[in-house]
Every structure is written in C-alpha cells, then in structure tokens.
Amino acid sequence: MPDEGVTSGRRFVAVNEILEKHRRRPEELVAILQEVQEVYRYLPEEVLTYVATSMGLTPARVFGVATFYENFSLEPKGKYVIRVCDGTACHVRHSAPILAALRERLGLKDGRNTTPDLTFTVETVACLGACALAPVVTINGKVHGQATPEAIVALIDELAKGERES
Numbered sequence: 001m002p003d004e005g006v007t008s009g010r011r012f013v014a015v016n017e018i019l020e021k022h023r024r025r026p027e028e029l030v031a032i033l034q035e036v037q038e039v040y041r042y043l044p045e046e047v048l049t050y051v052a053t054s055m056g057l058t059p060a061r062v063f064g065v066a067t068f069y070e071n072f073s074l075e076p077k078g079k080y081v082i083r084v085c086d087g088t089a090c091h092v093r094h095s096a097p098i099l100a101a102l103r104e105r106l107g108l109k110d111g112r113n114t115t116p117d118l119t120f121t122v123e124t125v126a127c128l129g130a131c132a133l134a135p136v137v138t139i140n141g142k143v144h145g146q147a148t149p150e151a152i153v154a155l156i157d158e159l160a161k162g163e164r165e166s
C-alpha cells in the first residue's frame, strides 16, 4: 500500500489534535479514546501507549479504561460493522438464525468476528433500542428492521460485490 505511510501520518496528526482539543485532561480520557477510535476504527496498542505517555498517565490506566467499556475495541474492525441485536424482543423474533447465517456466509469461525480482509465485522448487542422493529440489525449504524437471514445475507453480498468492483 503506497499511501500507508501518509495515512498513518495523518492519523497521528489527528490523534495529536484530539489530545490538544481536550488539553490532555485525564478527566476527558473516555472522550479522547472515543475520538481516537473514530480515527482508527479501533484502539491500537501503540496508540494507547502514546496517548498515556502524552497525558502523563500510566499505560495501565489507559488500557484499563479501554478494556472496561464495551464500545471500545482493541482489535481491528472491518469496514462494515454489522450488529445483530440479541436483546429479548429480537431474540424471540429469531435473531439467532440471522447471526448464524451471517457468520456462515462470511466464514467466521473459531470465535473470529472480523473477516481476514478487514471488510466485515459481526457483533451481537443487547437491545439497539428499536424493539418494535425486531429483529434488528445495524450495518455501520444504519438500522435494518424486521430482518431475515436471507435479506441480511443479500445485503452483505451486495456490499461485498461493491468492494470487489471498487
């Protein structure tokens, strides 16, 4: 990837801007990590260490916060993050077969949640707050209600096709 160096340089600049904006205040650590995660789509270890050092905190403290909150990910995520709701309303309306169909289609085995090409990540969540539309799936935050395994797999195929053609 020829522009990898440029990209990582830009991301590094973005992290510094985030730190500046929050004036490296320890009480704003969660907000800082949220914004850093938006830049990378996850929290790389070396970036967490950098954030800790430049805020004058111990890496253990920063890692502790990053692992405490469910919304933070220390693993790289795919370009498309698919969340299958497994809250009560969705579960009784058959969310499990949707999850199974997705994992099968994407070849996710042995507890993996992300495809090796970093295109798709599949996660489950407890209640997305749209129970009337159960079962609910979100793809990069866009809500797909009354989902079926067929409809969601078709959407994924569409996205995968778009990726291959781009």
Ligand code: FES
Pocket (backbone or CB within 6 Å): 085, 086, 087, 088, 089, 090, 091, 126, 127, 128, 129, 130, 131, 132, 134, 135, 136
């Ligand atoms: S249980 Fe799925 S949106 Fe509430």
